[in-house]
Amino acid sequence: MAESYLIYDVGSTYSKVAAFKRSEAGLEFLGRAQRRTTVDDIIKGLDEARAALGPEAMSATSEAAALASSSAAGGLRMAAMGYMPKVTAKAAKEVAMNAGARVLEVVSHDEPAEYRLEILREIRPDIILLAGGTDGGESESLPENASLIVKAGLKSKVIIAGNIAAQPQAAQILKDAGMPFIRTGNVMPTIHDLNVRPARTAIHAEFIKQITRAPGLARLAEAVEGGEVIPTPAAILMGAELLANGAYNQGGVGGVLALDVGGATTDVHSVMPELNDLRPEERGLVINNDKQAAFRTVEGNLGLRVSASGIVETVGPAGVLTLRDRLSNKNKTAGGVDQNEMSRLVDYAAFLEKNTEHLPVDQWERDIEPALATAAMETALRRHAGYWATEFNPTLGLAPGSPVGRDLRGIKWVIGVGGFFSHNRPELGLQALREIFKNPGYYLFPESPEFRLDSNYLLYAVGLLGKICPEQALTFAKNYLEME
Secondary structure (H helix, E strand, O other): OOOEEEEEEEOOOEEEEEEEEEEOOEEEEEEEEEEEOOOOOHHHHHHHHHHOOOHHHHHHOOOOEEEEEEOOOOOOEEEEEEOOOOOHHHHHHHHHHHOOOEEEEEEEOOOOHHHHHHHHHHHOOOEEEEOOOOOOOOOOHHHHHHHHHHHOOOOOEEEEOOOOOOHHHHHHHHHHOOOOEEEOOOOOOOOOOOOOHHHHHHHHHHHHHHHOOOOOHHHHHHHEEEEEEEEHHHHHHHHHHHHHHEEOOEEOOOOEEEEEEOOOOEEEEEEOHHHHHOOHHHHOOOOOHHHOOEEEEEEOOOOOOOOHHHHHHHHOHHHHHHHHHHHOOOOOOOOOOOHHHHHHHHHHHHHHHHOOOOOOOOHHHHHHHHHHHHHHHHHHHHHHOOEEOOOOEOOOOEOOOOEEOOOOOOOOEEEEEOHHHHOOOHHHHHHHHHHHHHOOOOEOOOOOOEEEEOOOOOHHHHHHHOOOOHHHHHHHHHHHOOOO
16 A cells, blocks of 8 residues: 555646545645646646646655645536436435535436437537436336437447346347447346445446546546546545444444535535434435435536526525625625625626636725625525425425425534635634524424534535545544544
């Protein structure tokens, strides 16, 4: 095993590197640096970031093993196809999301073939996750959807992850048309089970092929261990899973919720290890995200730069400004939020989308930044979490006060991830997190959370290191985030 590691992350805006040294005492964090991503050749930006680590870290990592993640290509554009919308189509989507992909559409067999064909031609995904039927069950949807993919005239890579008995026919259809494909384990082998790992591994492999088309990324893939560059959201989820579940000789910390607010998206990752032990009858007849031990959602319209207007449009200018006042301890004027300020906020959000490198230059902008981040995270978390039913629903067997969806109440640890937390004072990040959980309303948020900040942006590195030295990575993460 290597004695030192360089952990790279190539983003659309910044390229980061974190340096670690391994000894009998465990993993020692040597430092972190970042520089602008050099789009003409990403290796230049990574070399600049490594040089910025300083001579001591450079010397200690002169023969380091390299690991890497990337979101530079914006993530794989994916479509998920399945049989029943509430069963295998949904399962296909969750597998793709947990692998770090951008799921643009989910289509099921009960939708007209013409509609499915139109969707495929419209979004032209990089990759299609083709699911449908449990093993030995429904067998018509897989070959039919394979035929539609061929008819759409796409160049997508197809991952066949449906009924194992129907896979040969679907594979032959794609093979005859010269379509690239790979067969993997069924995402839903039985009605109770969601089999994430095989399809997720296949998605990661395709991600490597896709991103290495960018200048320099092929050389990066050749330089890292196993030639594998992981999607950044997947690396963060892997870090959260390691923390929550533990390693072979070391227990985890239990439930973990990670809120990752970025420039383009806001991701929510929740890991609840106790769900791994559910019996089939407890899981129910339909796989739901509330029964998955690890689950990720991504909000593509909520980001601090590329999607800043999405935050303002979703929450409303008055909502963002009210949050600003609460976070900065300012009293709202008697006449309510000023109309001129609301117009200024709308214009400022539009400005940020066109000037993604902009940093706040005055107090007004410095006060708006945490308000935008808080609004994005709170909205994303509400979409991720379950809620209390407020009315009777005989079809679903619900009464007012019944929990619906993903129940996060038992989660203890909440981690703030992303540039907002690494580039601002810890007090500001903690204040934003406390504001989110101050009044959960009817949402099933963690009830007594303890907040931690990924202030050095290392959770992605923990996820990558967990594949090579899980025990040491887990010990480091617990100490780094003070979770003992």
